[in-house]
Amino acid sequence: MPESALPSRPLAALLFDMDGTIISSIASAERIWSRWAEAHGLDVAAFLPTIHGVQSVETIRRLNLPGIDPVAEAAAITEAEMADVDDIVAIPGARAFLEALPRDRWAIVTSAPRQLAERRLAAAGMPVPDLLVAAEDVARGKPAPDCFLMAAERLGVAASDCLVFEDAPAGIRAAEAAGAGVVVVTATHREPVRTGHPAIADYIRLGVAKAQDGIRVTRTG
Incomplete structure (x- = not known):
């Protein structure tokens, strides 16, 4: 789906998968x-x-x-x-987009172990959020919704008021099961993936606007 389909409603928080979503490993x-x-x-x-x-x-x-x-x-x-982290890179525009977010309004939710996640983020020059939910934090990994529900709870918001950025089918299903909105990041996709959710190739034209009722994802240019 086109970027014009990105949600315009205010959001309590943004939750990001890591590999294939904000970095490419x-x-x-x-x-x-x-x-x-x-x-x-x-x-x-x-x-x-x-x-x-x-x-x-x-x-x-x-x-x-x-x-x-x-x-x-x-x-x-x-x-x-x-x-083996020499060729791990950020998805275009991801770093600037993450750095524009209020630190208490976003988290990384990954299937990777915490040490590996931190190592890969450092290799790609990416910011580490105050909240990072990793593999060892949940008994059931994706496609179970537990990781996204935990992230929302720790941020003090409802999962239904969150927007999840994901690239993989298991993560998309996990976000859906948690009741969150979904944006599919296609930067590393080799073939089109049809999900019914809005999709972005990268973050270059994305911005964030702060409002009393939450934050809004915007497009620039």
């Missing part, structure tokens, strides 16, 4: 996961699209590989990802 993640998949005899091309937007341990667990400890394997992958 696809090259790093796919290098590491490709090596892992090859070592376990998987079809790499078929497997890679399944890794995005969910916790690593869940990606491994749902494969039901014999003799594999999903927790240990996920920990090893996280360590490898922590060391």
